[in-house]
Amino acid sequence: MKPFQYLRPSKLKAAIEMVSGDPQARYIAGGTNLIDLMKRGIVAPEKLVDINHLPLKKIEYKTGVLRIGALALNSEVAAHETVLQKHPLLAQALDSGASGQLRNMATVGGNILQKTRCTYFYDTALPCNKREPESGCSALEGINRLHAIFGTETENPAKTCIAVHPSDMCVALAALDADVLLSGPGGERRIKIADLHRLPGANPELDTNLERGELITAVEIRDNAFARNSHYLKVRDRASYAFAIVSVAAALDIDNGQIRSARLAMGGVAHKPWRLIAAEKSLEGQPVTESSFRKAAEVAMVGARGFGQNDFKLKLAPNAIVQALLTAAGIE
Numbered sequence: 374m375k376p377f378q379y380l381r382p383s384k385l386k387a388a389i390e391m392v393s394g395d396p397q398a399r400y401i402a403g404g405t406n407l408i409d410l411m412k413r414g415i416v417a418p419e420k421l422v423d424i425n426h427l428p429l430k431k432i433e434y435k436t437g438v439l440r441i442g443a444l445a446l447n448s449e450v451a452a453h454e455t456v457l458q459k460h461p462l463l464a465q466a467l468d469s470g471a472s473g474q475l476r477n478m479a480t481v482g483g484n485i486l487q488k489t490r491c492t493y494f495y496d497t498a499l500p501c502n503k504r505e506p507e508s509g510c511s512a513l514e515g516i517n518r519l520h521a522i523f524g525t526e527t528e529n530p531a532k533t534c535i536a537v538h539p540s541d542m543c544v545a546l547a548a549l550d551a552d553v554l555l556s557g558p559g560g561e562r563r564i565k566i567a568d569l570h571r572l573p574g575a576n577p578e579l580d581t582n583l584e585r586g587e588l589i590t591a592v593e594i595r596d597n598a599f600a601r602n603s604h605y606l607k608v609r610d611r612a613s614y615a616f617a618i619v620s621v622a623a624a625l626d627i628d629n630g631q632i633r634s635a636r637l638a639m640g641g642v643a644h645k646p647w648r649l650i651a652a653e654k655s656l657e658g659q660p661v662t663e664s665s666f667r668k669a670a671e672v673a674m675v676g677a678r679g680f681g682q683n684d685f686k687l688k689l690a691p692n693a694i695v696q697a698l699l700t701a702a703g704i705e
């Protein structure tokens with residue numbers, strides 16, 4: 374690993390100045406992703422700005438809004454009383470990720486900004502447009518079983534990337550329509566989680582719409598009517614400690630056997646957590662039946678395409694949507 378300078382500011386402004394003013398500087402929180410990337414030579418920051426001493430750990434609920442500090446640990450959020458009571462979908466998604474030890478180190482901000490797990494991104498001997506722009510995409514003709522089926526269109530195939538965003542938590546946050554709070558050299562702003570990550574387009578090296586030096590300070594979720602009927606379904610190769618092949622966050626607001634509103638998002642299918650707005654709309658006013666769910670799954674799959682080894686996701690994804698909705702509705 375390349376030597377680096379280590380800094381530990383206790384003020385937000387100082388931390389932001391340290392990173393925004395230096396292209397070689399990076400924030401570090403739990404380090405569970407960044408240190409792996411550094412050990413493998415995928416990134417080599419000259420300066421690590423440890424943000425663990427910033428006051429960003431609180432989880433608090435005020436006037437209908439749950440605010441989760443960016444440094445709250447994944448395990449703390451999953452076990453928090455208000456999260457369990459108001460947004461159990463988020464707790465379920467978090468509990469399905471990684472291992473107990475990792476969840477005790479991983480932070481909310483780091484989870485949102487973790488890098489893809491595409492094997493080729495981690496293998497510096499092989500071409501990868503995300504790691505090295507315009508070098509090629511080894512996954513296109515290679516091992517792409519875990520890769521994207523949505524949002525892969527590109528005008529320039531030489532710049533393509535079919536990697537997926539690996540976070541479970543972000544899928545639940547997308548379904549819960551969470552806001553992400555940012556602080557940067559230009560001040561503070563908030564962004565919908567659905568707008569934070571980006572599709573690869575012509576710049577697969579960019580994962581997000583964050584500006585240089587912007588720091589995630591918190592995530593906010595407004596009260597909703599989904600707590601009673603929600604479910605996070607994660608399909609994976611083994612029961613724990615495995616990334617999603619496909620995952621679904623499903624939430625229903627049910628009134629007298631009819632769906633008043635629905636939220637659906639998927640993981641393991643796109644370069645970003647994939648919100649299924651058209652499928653959500655198709656469920657509104659429909660009876661709570663398997664047939665309504667199957668129709669929504671059909672709507673959800675419009676535009677999906679496989680790349681060979683991951684063609685099975687074209688069947689698995691709609692089945693997972695139906696199953697997640699059935700479980701959320703309390704039918705199966």
Ligand SMILES: Cc1cc2nc3c(=O)[nH]c(=O)nc-3n(C[C@H](O)[C@H](O)[C@H](O)COP(=O)(O)OP(=O)(O)OC[C@H]3O[C@@H](n4cnc5c(N)ncnc54)[C@H](O)[C@@H]3O)c2cc1C
Pocket residue numbers: 399400401402403404405406407408424443444469470471472475478479480481482483484485486487539540541542587588589590614615616617
């Ligand atoms: C073996 C293994 C299995 C895993 N399985 C899963 C899984 O099944 N599901 C899942 O969702 N995840 C899984 N993970 C990923 C894990 O959840 C992430 O590594 C973790 O959430 C990252 O959080 P961190 O605080 O350690 O981030 P770090 O490694 O410290 O940082 C990650 C990135 O975020 C940036 N960053 C961190 N905090 C901030 C902030 N507040 N503002 C701006 N930038 C910031 C850093 O600069 C870095 O680029 C797994 C990880 C491992 C190693």
Ligand code: SF4
Pocket residue numbers: 489491492493494500501502503504509510511512513533534535536577
């Ligand atoms: S899918 Fe993306 S991350 Fe994977 S090899 Fe292709 S360009 Fe790299």
